[in-house]
Amino acid sequence: MRGLSFEEVFALLAAVQLSGANLVQLQQWLACIAHPAECIALIEAAAAGRPCPHCGGARKHRCGQASGLQRFRCLACRRSHNALTGTPLARLRKKECWLSYLLCVLESRTVRDAARVVGVDPTTSFRWRHRFVPGAMRERPTTLNAVVEADETYLLESRKGSRKLTRPARKRGGVAKRRGINGEHDCLLVARDRSGQTLDFHTGRGAVTAAQLRHCLEPVLPADALLISDGALAYRRFAADAGITHEWVNVKGGERARGAIHVQNVNGWHSRFKSWLVRFRGVASPYLIHYSGWQRLLDARRLTTPAHLLCAAARRRKTVELPN
Numbered sequence: 632m633r634g635l636s637f638e639e640v641f642a643l644l645a646a647v648q649l650s651g652a653n654l655v656q657l658q659q660w661l662a663c664i665a666h667p668a669e670c671i672a673l674i675e676a677a678a679a680g681r682p683c684p685h686c687g688g689a690r691k692h693r694c695g696q697a698s699g700l701q702r703f704r705c706l707a708c709r710r711s712h713n714a715l716t717g718t719p720l721a722r723l724r725k726k727e728c729w730l731s732y733l734l735c736v737l738e739s740r741t742v743r744d745a746a747r748v749v750g751v752d753p754t755t756s757f758r759w760r761h762r763f764v765p766g767a768m769r770e771r772p773t774t775l776n777a778v779v780e781a782d783e784t785y786l787l788e789s790r791k792g793s794r795k796l797t798r799p800a801r802k803r804g805g806v807a808k809r810r811g812i813n814g815e816h817d818c819l820l821v822a823r824d825r826s827g828q829t830l831d832f833h834t835g836r837g838a839v840t841a842a843q844l845r846h847c848l849e850p851v852l853p854a855d856a857l858l859i860s861d862g863a864l865a866y867r868r869f870a871a872d873a874g875i876t877h878e879w880v881n882v883k884g885g886e887r888a889r890g891a892i893h894v895q896n897v898n899g900w901h902s903r904f905k906s907w908l909v910r911f912r913g914v915a916s917p918y919l920i921h922y923s924g925w926q927r928l929l930d931a932r933r934l935t936t937p938a939h940l941l942c943a944a945a946r947r948r949k950t951v952e953l954p955n
């Protein structure tokens with residue numbers, strides 16, 4: 632069959648009665664095809680002036696193009712690289728769909744939904760989610776300020792998607808076998824300062840320990856921080872050991888606040904996270920930190936466009952150690 636010209640397609644389209652759903656589909660398709668050059672330009676701009684990811688060398692020359700990106704050869708180590716080498720996005724295909732996909736990330740769409748909107752396979756959608764989200768969520772504060780609330784929330788461990796289940800499967804929305812917090816629960820520790828800066832840590836299974844608190848919190852608390860928690864012994868122990876000023880609220884005893892001493896900001900974050908999570912119908916434990924990082928990005932409202940997310944994800948993970 633002879634291919635149709637644009638004029639013919641346009642005439643056909645103009646003659647069709649478009650439903651609301653048709654219009655949405657068309658708009659999404661247009662958004663998708665409008666982006667390829669923009670996406671490449673953003674990636675190249677994010678990487679401009681970067682040294683060689685293999686050896687840190689600054690001198691390089693251009694050597695052709697691959698997958699739409701400029702390729703460089705390093706004059707020091709002779710190896711080649713492009714703007715995405717060494718980032719979580721290296722070797723992912725279909726760049727023309729990335730910005731539309733990132734819009735789905737901002738809209739918190741499920742894997743299947745995003746696959747349908749962008750026109751990729753669900754396995755691609757899944758792979759992209761777990762590259763783009765961890766890439767972008769590295770955008771996080773290095774230290775918190777002054778008054779810091781810390782509290783953990785627990786989620787029943789999940790092996791969603793696992794092919795090697797070593798226990799009987801739970802029904803959807805299952806319950807733990809034993810009461811209380813135990814090895815069946817994943818612990819998500821969240822620390823939030825009063826300016827809204829937030830950090831999240833998946834500390835593993837079971838109740839958080841003083842050693843885990845020290846590992847996660849000590850590097851991010853300033854020396855003059857005031858740490859506020861509930862009455863759990865682990866916080867008191869950690870604060871005493873690390874020499875951090877600490878106040879605690881007897882939440883279990885019904886105390887909510889003593890003036891400015893409360894953990895309501897961090898608890899608010901927990902409840903927003905849990906209600907946001909409902910749409911995904913459970914997340915597998917190994918990916919829990921991706922979801923909390925995702926929610927942290929959305930909640931902070933700093934990266935608000937697909938381009939912001941792309942630039943954050945295209946940033947390189949490690950700085951290269953320079954040879955002496």
Ligand SMILES: [Zn+2]
Binds near residue numbers: 683685705706709
């Ligand atoms: Zn090099």
